[in-house]
Amino acid sequence: MSIERMLLLSSMALAAIAFAAPAVAQADVTLTENNQPLAAGIGVIATSTNFVTTFGSGIEVTCAKVTLHYEVEANNDEEVVLQPTQSHNATTENCKLTTTNAVPEVGHPVTFTNFGFGELTINTWGTGVVGATLTNGPCNYTGNVHVETTANTTDILKATGSTLAAPGCPTGTMHGDFTLETSNGTAVTLHSVSTG
Secondary structure, three states: OOHHHHHHHHHHHHHHHHHHOOOOOOOOOEEEEOOEEOOOOOEEEEEEOOEEEEEOOOEEEEEEEEEEEEEEEEEOOOOEEEEEOOOOOEEEEEEEEEOOOOOHHHOEEEOOEEEEEOOEEEOOOOEEEEEEEEEEOOEEEEEEEEEEEOOOEEOEEEEEEEEEEOOOOOOEEEEEEEEEEEOOOOEOEEEOOOOO
């Protein structure tokens, strides 16, 4: 038997062994605290300091701080599911209404009522959609907020591409970055798979 043939047979045997070997299990999406997966029932807080709701005609509502309150329902390889602790789980601080003709520092104070985000499911690519409700005066807004991670391993969820609508009121969109932590203030890390 020639050396070339022996090398070819050896290569084929190695390839067959590699192909038959079982794949190593790997978590595709997981929330962790200090490198340990979060158990069901653990409180998770998402906080944004750059949250903006943009309405038509150059009107914006900016908030110094928006905090969302959740609990872990599922945290496994296939998805992370966070349940709101109550139907109106968002709290806001120092929200102001501004227009293209107004300086933000002199904006009108705004108080949102009945502001809440629904169940948030994050898939293995670090993306998800969450329902939102917001009452501002006579306008009862509902819509979906899209979230995505900023990296494969991160403590930040970015809200993008959302649309809020209310009958007889201008359509609005929400965006901002939310930092994740446990209710005791420890950073929470989301591990996911790159989409790109």
